[in-house]
Amino acid sequence: MIRLDEIDRAILRALAEDATLSAGALGRRFGLSQPAAWRRVRRLHDEGAIRRRRLDLDREALGFGVTVFLGVKLAAKGRVSLEDFERAVRAIPEVQLVHHVLGHYDYRLRVVARDLADFERILRRRIMTLPGAGEVEANVLLSEERRPGPIQDVP
Secondary structure, three states, rough: OOOOOOOHHHHOOOOOOOOOOOOOHHHHOOOOHHHHHHHHHHHHHOOOOOOOOOOOOOOOOOOEEEEEEEEEEEHHHHHHOOOHHHHHOOOOOEEEEEEOOOOOOOOOEEEEOOOOOHHHHHHHHHHHOOOEEEHHHHHHHOOOOOOOHHHHOOO
């Protein structure tokens, strides 16, 4: 486990909110010099607390108005390898997240589509033709609230 002090936790919270903050901005916010803030961020990267920084795109503004969470149960475990399924599902650009899970379903997928007709096309032509795809359950996203992560509770 990575050792974090209060400033490390504050930096992580700030970067989780806005990953574009510069070391200078972080330093000003937390009373550090720019080089000291940069060294802290670099250490957090090097120790694995920060895996990467990414953009949070507005799917609706880009024309993807429907988000669907799919539960996928493989039809024939053992006949199709998990790697084959995962490789095939990663090739579908509308699938944003692939989670291998325990429970009733083997996988949970986050899929974006332009509208419900587009989602139906993706489901019929791409998802249902995946190697080993069996039972599928779809849940359409109605609204989403971003919650802060467990950074506040990190010892």
